[in-house]
Amino acid sequence: MKLILVLRDTAFFTSRGRGEKKQPGCFGYPLSIFFIVINEFCERFSYYGMRAVLVLYFKYFLHWDDNLATVIYHTFVAICYLTPILGAIIADSWLGKFKTIVYLSIVYTVGQVVMAVSAIHDLTDGNRDGTPDTLEVHVALSVIGLLLIALGTGGIKPCVAAFGGDQFEENQDKQRSQFFSIFYLSINAGSLLSTIITPILRGQECGIHSQQKCYPLAFGVPAALMVVALVVFIVGSSMYKKVSPQGNIIVKVSKCIGFAIRNRYRNRSKSIPKREHWLDWAKEKYDERLIAQIKMVLKVLFLYIPLPMFWALFDQQGSRWTLQATTMDGNFGAIQIQPDQMQTVNPILIIVLVPIFDAAVYPLIRKCKLDFTPLKRMTVGMFLAAMAFVAAALVQIEIDKTLPTFPSSNEFQLKVINLGTKDLNVTYVANTADSALIPPFKANEYHTLEQSSSVTFAYGTNTPQPFPLQDLAEQTRYTCVVKDDGTAIQANVFEDISAKPDQGSNAIRFVNGMQEPINVTLNAVSLGQLMPLQISNYTMQKLGIKEIEVFTASGKTWKVESIKFGFGSSYTIIIKEGNTELQVEYVEDIQPNTIHMALQIPQYFLITAGEVVFSVTGLEFSYSQAPSNMKSVLQAGWLLTVAVGNIIVLIVAGASHISQQWAEYVLFAALLVAVCIIFAVMAYFYTYVDPAEIEAQFDEEEKKKNAKEIEAMGVQNGDGPYSQTKM
Incomplete structure (x- = not known):
């Protein structure tokens, strides 16, 4: 969700001081707003760019598991949506919008710089092996950076758009409205570009002593854009109209509600007549207009109660769905999509679907004479989000079919490669005996064994020779x-990779099936010398065809092209000597990702369509039902639902203990459907109001009251229409 939607109606509560000098303009707009739009573009690029790669940074750099990465990600997002309340109070009560934006942007910038520094793996890489000697430093810096970013981005969120609205004159309603459209476009442009660019930057390799995925660059560019945002905003300082703090309406509303509760509690035992509404207990201190306005706001806030469940699903695009994409095939022919780049589907669809719904879908529904009220739209949006997670569950089921089954506790897995010239007979002895016949230079599938198992090897009719398995660790592949060799069977055991290769890479290694030592190079990466019957270390390779080069001890040089590697596979390549050229055999240890990332598009379409009819409609409904001076209260309430939604993810991810990811998706979908039904019932009993009409009634009553007071004062002074002058 792009939060400018929350601020689209800021114009309704923008104030203008009297007697201010006219600011320089351009094309009918105040020149100052161009600095604000550029600032917002850079800030949104910074935020969404950093957030796009954040969950992968947690998993692949800090080596957190999926659940911990998800928990920390949603904790960060929740804090980002809690701090706007603090920013609004600071701006409206003490510092004003301009100073609040500047000071918190400095905090924001420092946080982004700290995040970039935290991702430098050479920072604590004393051994120069590409692995930080200690992750504590990186974790500490990451936490500090994220807290500063959350305070900065959340704190300025309620200020920037409102500050832009302050720049217009009272007779510039059209320009102000167009400004908010441009402002919203700048947010989506910043979000879209950063979500494309930062995953590309992350995919590069960088480092002083060793090469790794370039998270410092992926975080550093957003940090640089935040510096630009701050500088641009400050440069326009002399052109801004800066409205002094007027007091925060959120604080005033909170005090009124608190007084009503306390007053009712104090008088609960007294024989005082009951009042129609519990807020009426505040009449002793607050005027009836404010109380009536708060009543209208509370009616809308009551409808907000079920809404966090929608955001609990929506914000998982950046966590669970991104992690899901890491196990999928991102090859789109001419381009290769990174898992975190799939998040760009959301802003692209937003730009496409918003005008389609406004220009075609809603008018068509009206022509069909269907009563598609705002609350019904929101209900449909929640249902679409639930269906998106059903689609995600179906995709996950297909992914799970392609994932390898790794050994569980008290088990290990063993694969045998036959480098002999005859068929090899392998017998596994566990609870029952099981055998396999392996042709020369071939391998069998992994066989799952218990710790007490044993294995024997035999060539032809020779006597089977036992091989010890006692030293093999559980939950490991070998x-x-x-x-x-003609006199005895030789056997060597090597530990295999026991997890799907990260980030779509391919884990490749070689086994020497020749009679002499060899040196192997894959895609210009030397794997060192291999003795006969030895296996090399793994090298991680990206998608594509690679060149294999072998140098023998006798001076021969062999070259051959590999098969085309996909995403997330693992191969053991057998090197054997042919008559005129190098011969290789491929043993697939882990199959590549075969489920294409394009299968995620339906779930992105459903949840984006849900966002369009839920978020946009919800905001328009909320503001249409609230008094003009209470917009900021609803803004705070709306942001709070997003924060609570992310907290729900933390609770479910931490308490559910669901081992199957597809089942967790179904759980979230079921919870949202249940909440959707509750919301539909609440919406059925809701009565729409016209705040402007209610406020007009108070204005009329206030005019009549003032007129009576003036008339009474005139009679008392002998100046009334019926007074007589004494001579």
């Missing part, structure tokens, strides 16, 4: 390389 490859046993076997060969008959």
Whole structure:
């Protein structure tokens, strides 16, 4: 969700001081707003760019598991949506919007710089092996950076758009409205570009002593854009109209509600007549207009209670859905999509769907004479989001079918490669005996064994020779390389990769099936010398065809092109000597990702369509039902629902203990459907009001009251229409 939607009606409560000098303009607009629009574009680029790669930074750099990465991600987002209340209070009560934006932008910028520094793996890489000696420093810096960013981005959120609205004159309603459209476009442009660019930057390799994914660059560019945002905003300082703090309406509303509760509690035992509404207990201190306005706001805030569940699903695009994309195939032919780049589907669809709904869908519904009220639209939006998670669950089920099954507790897995010239007979002895016949230079599938199991090897009719398995660790995969030298069977065991390769990389290694030592190079990466019957370390390779080069001890040089590697596979490549050229055999240890990322598009379409009819409609409904001076109260309430939604994710992810990801998706979908039904019932009993009409009634009553007071004062002074002058 792009939060400018919350601020679209800021013009309704923008105030203008009297006697201010006219500011320089351009094309009928105050020149100052161009600095504000550029500032917002850079700030949104900074925020969404950093957030796009955040969950992958947690998983692949800090090495947190999926659940912890999800918890920290949603904790950060929740804080980002809690701090706007603090920013609004500071701006309206003490510092004013301009100073609040400047001071908190400085905090924001420092946070982004700290995040960029935290991602430098050479920072604590004393061994120069590409791995930080201690992650505590990186974790501490990351937490500090995220807290500063949350305070900065949340604190300025309620101020920037309102400050832009302050720049217009009272007779510039059209320009002000167009400004908010441009402002909203700048947010989506910043979000879209950053979500495309920062994953590309992350995909680069950088480092002083060793090369790794370039998270410092992925965080550093957003930090640089935040510096630009701050500088641009300050440069326009002399052109801004700066409205002095007028007192925060949120504080005033809170005090009125608190007084009503206390007053009712104090008089609960006294014989005082009951009042129609519990807020009427505030009449001793607050005027009836304010109380009536708060009643209208509370009616809308009551409808907000079920809304956090929608955001609990919506914001998982940046966590669970991004993690889901890491197990999928991102090859779109001419381009290769990174998992975190799939988030760009949301802003693209927003730009496409908003005008389609406004120009085609809603008019068509009206022509069909269907009573599609705002609350009904919001109900449909919640249902669409639930269906998006059903779609995500179906995709996850298909992904799970392609994922390898790793050994559980008290088990290990063993694969055998036959480097001999005859068929190898392998017998596994566990609770029952099981055997496999492996042709020369081939391998069998992984066989799951318990710790008490044993295995024997035999070539032809020779006597089976036992091989010890006692030293093999549980929950681990192994490859046993076997060969008959004519007198005895030789066997070596090597530990395999026990997880799907990260970020769509391919884990490639080689086994020497020749009679002499060799040196192997893959795509210009040397794997060192390999003795016969030995396996190299893994090298991580990206999508595509690679060149394999082998140098033998006898001076021969062999070259051959590999198969085309996909995403997330693992291969053991057997090197054997042919008559005229190098021969290689591929043993697939982990199959590549075969489920395409394009299958995520339906779930993104459903949740974006849900956002359009839920978020936009919800805001328009909320503001149409609230008094003009209470917009900021509803803004705070709306942001609070987003924060609570992310907290719900934390609770479910931490308490559900669901091992299957598709089941968690179904759980969230079921919860939202249940909440959707509750919201539909609440909406059925809601009565729409016209705040302007109610306020007009108070204005009329106030005019009559003032007129009576003036008339009474005139009679008392002998100046009334019926007074007589004494001579």
